[in-house]
Amino acid sequence: MRKLVLDIQNLTTRFESAEGIANALDSLSLEIYEGEVVGLVGESGSGKSMTGYSIMGLVEHPGSIVGGSIHYRGQDLRLLDPEQIRNLRGDRIAMIFQDPMMSLNPVLRVDTQLVETLKAHRSIQKKEALQRAIELLQAMGIPSPEIRLRQYPHELSGGMRQRIAIAIALLLEPDLIIADEPTTALDVTIQAQIIHEFQTLIEDRGTSVLWITHDLAVASTMADRLAIMYAGQIVEQGPAEDILARPMHPYTQGLLRSIPSRNIRGKPLQQIPGSAPSLTRLPSGCAFAPRCDQATPLCELTPPLKQITAIRSARCHHPREIDA
Amino acid sequence: MIDDIIQEQPWRRAWRHYRQSRFAVIALIVCSIIILAAVFAPWLAPQNPYDLNVIDFFDSKLPPGSSAPTGFIYWLGTDGQGRDMLSAMLYGLRISLFVGVLSGLIAILIGMALGLVAAYVGGWIEALIMRVVDFMLGFPTILVALMLLAILGQGVDKVIFALILVQWAYFARAVRSAALVERQKEYVEAAQSLGLSQPRIMFGHIMPNCLAPVIVLGTMQVASAISTEATLSFLGLGLPITEPSLGLLISNGYSNMLSGRYWISLYPGLLLLLTVFSINVVGDRLRDVLNPRLSR
Numbered sequence: 267m268r269k270l271v272l273d274i275q276n277l278t279t280r281f282e283s284a285e286g287i288a289n290a291l292d293s294l295s296l297e298i299y300e301g302e303v304v305g306l307v308g309e310s311g312s313g314k315s316m317t318g319y320s321i322m323g324l325v326e327h328p329g330s331i332v333g334g335s336i337h338y339r340g341q342d343l344r345l346l347d348p349e350q351i352r353n354l355r356g357d358r359i360a361m362i363f364q365d366p367m368m369s370l371n372p373v374l375r376v377d378t379q380l381v382e383t384l385k386a387h388r389s390i391q392k393k394e395a396l397q398r399a400i401e402l403l404q405a406m407g408i409p410s411p412e413i414r415l416r417q418y419p420h421e422l423s424g425g426m427r428q429r430i431a432i433a434i435a436l437l438l439e440p441d442l443i444i445a446d447e448p449t450t451a452l453d454v455t456i457q458a459q460i461i462h463e464f465q466t467l468i469e470d471r472g473t474s475v476l477w478i479t480h481d482l483a484v485a486s487t488m489a490d491r492l493a494i495m496y497a498g499q500i501v502e503q504g505p506a507e508d509i510l511a512r513p514m515h516p517y518t519q520g521l522l523r524s525i526p527s528r529n530i531r532g533k534p535l536q537q538i539p540g541s542a543p544s545l546t547r548l549p550s551g552c553a554f555a556p557r558c559d560q561a562t563p564l565c566e567l568t569p570p571l572k573q574i575t576a577i578r579s580a581r582c583h584h585p586r587e588i589d590a
Numbered sequence: 591m592i593d594d595i596i597q598e599q600p601w602r603r604a605w606r607h608y609r610q611s612r613f614a615v616i617a618l619i620v621c622s623i624i625i626l627a628a629v630f631a632p633w634l635a636p637q638n639p640y641d642l643n644v645i646d647f648f649d650s651k652l653p654p655g656s657s658a659p660t661g662f663i664y665w666l667g668t669d670g671q672g673r674d675m676l677s678a679m680l681y682g683l684r685i686s687l688f689v690g691v692l693s694g695l696i697a698i699l700i701g702m703a704l705g706l707v708a709a710y711v712g713g714w715i716e717a718l719i720m721r722v723v724d725f726m727l728g729f730p731t732i733l734v735a736l737m738l739l740a741i742l743g744q745g746v747d748k749v750i751f752a753l754i755l756v757q758w759a760y761f762a763r764a765v766r767s768a769a770l771v772e773r774q775k776e777y778v779e780a781a782q783s784l785g786l787s788q789p790r791i792m793f794g795h796i797m798p799n800c801l802a803p804v805i806v807l808g809t810m811q812v813a814s815a816i817s818t819e820a821t822l823s824f825l826g827l828g829l830p831i832t833e834p835s836l837g838l839l840i841s842n843g844y845s846n847m848l849s850g851r852y853w854i855s856l857y858p859g860l861l862l863l864l865t866v867f868s869i870n871v872v873g874d875r876l877r878d879v880l881n882p883r884l885s886r
Contacts, residue, residue: 318677322783368776373798383784
């Protein structure tokens with residue numbers, strides 16, 4: 267039996283603004299096991315980044331977590347005091363952000379940022395810390411890391427910067443890495459290189475990863491399991507190959523149809539009609555119903571999460587198996 | 591790819607931008623000469639104006655270019671006590687700059703710490719700090735300094751204390767507004783996600799990103815502190831007569847102005863003007879160079 271690393275149950279993160287109350291996360295449940303890569307896929311605004319922020323305890327005013335639990339190896343993160351949270355962050359649970367130009371401090375040298383992360387969690391000599399940093403940068407495919415360490419972020423290319431941001435996240439060998447669209451801002455070739463290097467490193471260490479992305483293609487190369495998000499909820503969950511081969515939720519089916527592919531060459535690319543709903547004005551019942559081509563009057567009622575097989579679930583009144 | 595090109599260091603880029611203004615470069619050179627002259631005054635001055643053995647009272651109020659019976663030439667004349675004006679001015683400049691720079695630096699440290707705490711912690715602590723800042727800025731600088739010195743009495747330490755008190759609020763306000771912008775940036779979230787401590791994020795990550803406005807304001811404030819000190823000394827509430835700053839030298843000669851002995855006030859006045867003016871030009875240029883919206 268594999269061990270649970272992260273167990274999220276009924277997590278609700280709410281934003282209150284002048285326009286009303288928006289549940290960025292609406293009783294979201296997700297489990298991540300040891301050594302597992304879970305791909306969290308959704309459109310922008312679906313709440314996938316907010317899931318990452320909620321786990322890290324980085325939700326800021328006017329947002330707050332109003333319900334549910336986040337257990338990391340049996341500890342409820344919501345009940346920990348700030349000092350305990352601080353000790354977990356960076357050390358046991360690390361995060362990689364989308365834009366490395368923004369997530370690295372522009373006025374601090376690369377070595378400063380690496381060494382201070384190590385020093386925040388371990389009593390370690392600077393020389394030893396630098397040695398570890400150099401080894402890790404090498405493993406991330408950075409040539410002559412000694413030179414890179416003495417540079418500032420703006421002196422490095424986008425791919426180089428993201429490699430360094432990933433190295434900082436991996437530095438303390440965390441159990442869980444939350445990767446918030448880490449390759450979205452990069453060229454496809456560099457994206458492929460970085461994914462490859464990252465995969466090798468996490469497989470060696472048995473690290474669990476929550477890979478947040480809007481790109482099903484990237485998610486399917488990375489993830490063991492996929493969770494599809496729509497309007498703050500997970501609408502479909504299951505092993506990656508199963509979902510790609512036989513999507514059950516109409517939204518997942520729509521996402522798959524909208525990926526350009528050789529098989530449908532020459533035909534117009536299908537798309538999901540309409541756009542993601544505003545979280546303050548969600549339709550009653552199924553949030554996807556207004557855009558769904560399979561909706562029936564039943565969809566005006568909130569769909570339950572149906573456990574379809576032992577490993578697959580979908581939040582839909584009419585889950586169907588079709589061939590993608 | 592554009593960002594593969596290795597870019598130059600931020601400070602080198604700032605200097606490249608700075609030197610495009612010839613006027614500002616001249617101001618910087620003047621500024622440097624003034625600072626060097628102040629630092630090395632004891633070695634540069636032809637006479638030690640504090641050493642009563644070398645001052646001859648019978649040489650008092652001599653016009654520029656006169657020579658003493660000993661053959662010593664007073665290039666800028668002498669003051670009412672028979673001191674060589676050039677020497678007295680160099681020593682006075684030393685004291686003026688010392689008071690201005692030291693009070694400015696301490697005010698920067700205090701203002702920066704309070705501004706950062708206000709921006710980062712927020713809530714009632716921010717409200718408290720910023721209301722005190724508003725209160726301080728509500729009074730005219732010179733009025734606060736005058737009242738303080740009237741209570742505390744004369745002395746270099748007291749003048750520095752008064753100048754810190756009237757200056758820190760400017761830095762607190764500037765740093766807070768810069769830090770409010772910086773703390774929204776993703777690198778702060780990234781630093782939090784790495785488990786760094788709050789003081790570390792505040793002073794190690796946010797503070798270095800707020801330095802540009804502090805440098806600009808700091809330069810301007812040093813100039814303003816020097817002239818405030820001169821005003822206080824001129825009014826007789828600043829430095830004691832034993833440590834004459836430029837302001838005090840001007841004040842000493844003031845009563846002789848109408849009798850035609852203009853040099854006792856005029857030369858220290860010109861030096862003060864040149865000092866404050868050149869520092870302000872440098873500060874103004876720094877504002878252009880370090881302003882991220884104008885740099886390109």
